Amino acid sequence: MDSLALEISLHWVAVALYIAGTVLFAYATLFEHPDKVRWGVWAALAGLVPHSAALLMRWILLGHGPYLLKYEVLSSDAWVAVAMLLLFVWRRPNWAPMALVVLPVSILLMGFAVFSDPAAKALPPSFRSVWLVFHVTFNKLAMGAFILSFAAAVTLLRKLNGATGRLLDRLPGPDGMEAYTVRLVGFGFVFWSTTILAGAIWANQSWGRYWGWDPIEVWSLVTWLCYGLLLHSRLFFHFTPRATAWSTTGCFAMSILTVLVLPFLIPSVHSTYFQ
Amino acid sequence: MRVLAKHQSVSDRFSLGATLRAVKRLLLRRSVITFEIVGLTLAGIVGASLPQLGIASGEDMVRLYQSGPVLSALVELLSLDDVFQSPWFLGLTLLTAASLTIVVVEQFRRLGRAWSQPLTSADLHDAPYRIEFERVRRDCAAAADQPAEHVEMRSTGRLGLAGSPLFHAGLLLIMAAGALRALFGVNAMVDLLEGETLPPVAEAWGAQWPAAAANPLRLDVPLTLESVTVKRYASGALRDVRAVLSLDTEDGAVRKTVAINHEVQAPGGRLFLGADVGPTALIEWQQSGAEPLREAVMLRSLGTGTYQKAFYLEGYIKVFLRADVDLDGNHPDFLDVRIVDNERRALLFGGPLRAGDSVSLGDGRTFTLHGLPFWTRLRASRDPSLWPAYLGFALALLGIAILYTVVKVDTCVVITPEGDRERVFVALRAQRFAPMYRERFERMVRAQGGTV
Numbered sequence: 001m002d003s004l005a006l007e008i009s010l011h012w013v014a015v016a017l018y019i020a021g022t023v024l025f026a027y028a029t030l031f032e033h034p035d036k037v038r039w040g041v042w043a044a045l046a047g048l049v050p051h052s053a054a055l056l057m058r059w060i061l062l063g064h065g066p067y068l069l070k071y072e073v074l075s076s077d078a079w080v081a082v083a084m085l086l087l088f089v090w091r092r093p094n095w096a097p098m099a100l101v102v103l104p105v106s107i108l109l110m111g112f113a114v115f116s117d118p119a120a121k122a123l124p125p126s127f128r129s130v131w132l133v134f135h136v137t138f139n140k141l142a143m144g145a146f147i148l149s150f151a152a153a154v155t156l157l158r159k160l161n162g163a164t165g166r167l168l169d170r171l172p173g174p175d176g177m178e179a180y181t182v183r184l185v186g187f188g189f190v191f192w193s194t195t196i197l198a199g200a201i202w203a204n205q206s207w208g209r210y211w212g213w214d215p216i217e218v219w220s221l222v223t224w225l226c227y228g229l230l231l232h233s234r235l236f237f238h239f240t241p242r243a244t245a246w247s248t249t250g251c252f253a254m255s256i257l258t259v260l261v262l263p264f265l266i267p268s269v270h271s272t273y274f275q
Numbered sequence: 276m277r278v279l280a281k282h283q284s285v286s287d288r289f290s291l292g293a294t295l296r297a298v299k300r301l302l303l304r305r306s307v308i309t310f311e312i313v314g315l316t317l318a319g320i321v322g323a324s325l326p327q328l329g330i331a332s333g334e335d336m337v338r339l340y341q342s343g344p345v346l347s348a349l350v351e352l353l354s355l356d357d358v359f360q361s362p363w364f365l366g367l368t369l370l371t372a373a374s375l376t377i378v379v380v381e382q383f384r385r386l387g388r389a390w391s392q393p394l395t396s397a398d399l400h401d402a403p404y405r406i407e408f409e410r411v412r413r414d415c416a417a418a419a420d421q422p423a424e425h426v427e428m429r430s431t432g433r434l435g436l437a438g439s440p441l442f443h444a445g446l447l448l449i450m451a452a453g454a455l456r457a458l459f460g461v462n463a464m465v466d467l468l469e470g471e472t473l474p475p476v477a478e479a480w481g482a483q484w485p486a487a488a489a490n491p492l493r494l495d496v497p498l499t500l501e502s503v504t505v506k507r508y509a510s511g512a513l514r515d516v517r518a519v520l521s522l523d524t525e526d527g528a529v530r531k532t533v534a535i536n537h538e539v540q541a542p543g544g545r546l547f548l549g550a551d552v553g554p555t556a557l558i559e560w561q562q563s564g565a566e567p568l569r570e571a572v573m574l575r576s577l578g579t580g581t582y583q584k585a586f587y588l589e590g591y592i593k594v595f596l597r598a599d600v601d602l603d604g605n606h607p608d609f610l611d612v613r614i615v616d617n618e619r620r621a622l623l624f625g626g627p628l629r630a631g632d633s634v635s636l637g638d639g640r641t642f643t644l645h646g647l648p649f650w651t652r653l654r655a656s657r658d659p660s661l662w663p664a665y666l667g668f669a670l671a672l673l674g675i676a677i678l679y680t681v682v683k684v685d686t687c688v689v690i691t692p693e694g695d696r697e698r699v700f701v702a703l704r705a706q707r708f709a710p711m712y713r714e715r716f717e718r719m720v721r722a723q724g725g726t727v
Contacts, residue, residue, distance in 0.1 A: 194672060
């Protein structure tokens with residue numbers, strides 16, 4: 001088995017374990033077995049092992065991080081989302097129902113990844129910059145935080161729509177859940193700002209300008225403004241938890257559009273790399 | 276008369292002050308700030324969705340201009356082909372900057388007041404988390420020596436108050452830097468051959484993009500491109516480009532290496548190197564009785580180690596040039612040349628030429644290759660906004676990091692003895708994310724023997 005085939009196989013093993021994790025979380029949540037949440041955590045954690053191995057193998061083989069091809073970008077984004085979920089659930093075990101949103105999103109990302117072209121591509125010279133590492137790392141952290149905030153928003157909406165259950169009842173009330181959602185949005189906003197900042201420094205280092213109105217640069221600014229609008233509007237107009245949850249969902253859709261859809265569609269300095 | 280004039284001046288000042296206060300109130304209105312953010316977001320969406328001048332290709336721009344009468348009229352009316360330079364976007368940005376300035380001033384004023392304000396139990400009497408209960412007096416033995424009331428005040432995370440002011444001040448600085456760049460920034464580029472010297476004049480640059488109030492860029496000293504090094508991957512894809520520059524300063528020649536992602540500070544501007552590089556064919560075309568024509572033909576990459584270029588001489592002689600650069604980036608040993616007479620449909624010459632070789636093509640025509648140096652594209656920038664922008668980025672980042680990680684939390688426990696019992700008042704106020712502090716409040720209450 002060559003290294004690429006092994007990588008793909010490891011990815012599939014991880015997908016299988018994440019699916020198992022989703023089923024176990026669903027069982028614990030829907031059939032009200034809070035004590036079984038740990039099974040889902042273990043399955044997701046077990047999935048993270050082959051997933052990490054696949055990403056590491058590729059990193060060592062190619063000599064650069066997972067930020068060049070669609071295959072690498074999507075897979076590593078899924079890894080960050082699962083890792084952040086597990087970290088969050090470890091700190092706040094009552095929030096396990098969020099896994100029912102985060103794990104399917106991650107599985108979807110990995111599905112798109114393994115069906116895209118994984119053929120290795122040489123690192124362009126402009127990619128040899130420490131600022132790229134910061135740019136990409138913080139972008140992934142931002143996406144992880146946005147996925148978690150989206151999951152919190154979906155869970156909040158479920159609660160507001162009258163869903164009950166032993167696990168859901170363990171979560172804070174609507175106001176508390178809204179505060180968590182906004183704090184996760186806040187963390188994402190900090191990471192997203194750092195992404196833009198690192199990208200600006202990198203652009204200045206490469207091209208002598210820190211901002212060039214490149215379409216993807218502008219879309220990232222639009223996403224940043226959308227989240228800024230959410231955070232301001234919530235304060236200004238005293239948003240209800242429902243309004244915050246829906247706004248968070250809308251902003252999350254915008255971030256997905258910016259990171260995972262538009263770079264593949266729009267001609268820009270970013271689109272030439274995520275092929 | 277003097278009294279009247281004085282009265283009028285006071286009245287003017289009064290009305291000016293009132294107008295300024297009204298403008299300030301307007302700029303601080305929540306609906307106005309929301310309008311500004313929504314406006315900037317929509318401008319971004321339009322600017323990123325429609326092809327923009329200077330960014331999109333010529334074909335995309337033509338397609339935009341020919342996309343139906345309604346859209347074409349809108350493009351014309353609202354400058355939708357150049358959103359970020361349009362008057363309405365400039366107006367919106369100025370409005371936002373004005374609001375932001377007032378917000379920053381107000382926030383820092385409030386921060387100054389809140390920072391030095393001592394916390395008292397009265398401040399927490401209307402705290403969102405508060406409870407009052409009675410319990411058996413815990414320190415009966417020492418009751419006689421106890422003061423009438425025991426107050427325990429605590430305030431943590433005061434730094435959290437500085438988050439929002441710092442963030443908004445950073446944003447304001449970034450906007451100011453943007454304005455500085457839009458007024459005084461300049462970018463330039465030139466294609467240079469190995470051994471070529473760029474004189475210290477603005478006209479020496481191949482292209483310049485000066486901002487509205489900027490002088491064209493010119494270096495203060497002559498610059499010579501001494502050598503170019505190209506490295507490739509085994510696949511032929513470009514790995515690295517470096518160029519050694521010589522700056523002819525008063526203290527003698529100073530050598531500097533510029534590379535991709537490795538800028539060089541030169542007197543008069545910063546220098547950058549892109550991935551545009553390749554061999555140059557220094558050719559001479561001689562026709563009997565005519566002045567020799569000398570040209571430097573820059574060959575373009577095909578994405579691998581092969582470079583080529585096709586061009587016409589005399590309008591009907593087509594010349595194809597091709598050269599290969601090996602993985603170590605050595606200069607090509609020879610140039611592959613094809614010369615075709617398009618009128619007679621005849622191949623005049625085909626084969627390799629080395630530097631110094633000359634071929635006779637009949638009718639008194641000769642084609643000579645004098646050399647194969649590398650060319651590269653040097654970019655330059657003079658940007659007075661760079662450090663203000665970076666400082667703005669740093670402040671904004673510090674501000675939001677503080678905003679979402681440090682929260683000011685005030686707590687108080689007041690114990691008032693009443694005979695053999697005592698009244699306990701516990702309160703907690705969090706500046707942000709109040710519901711997340713419920714557990715902490717409950718712990719505090721339990722520690723005092725109460726229940727929530």
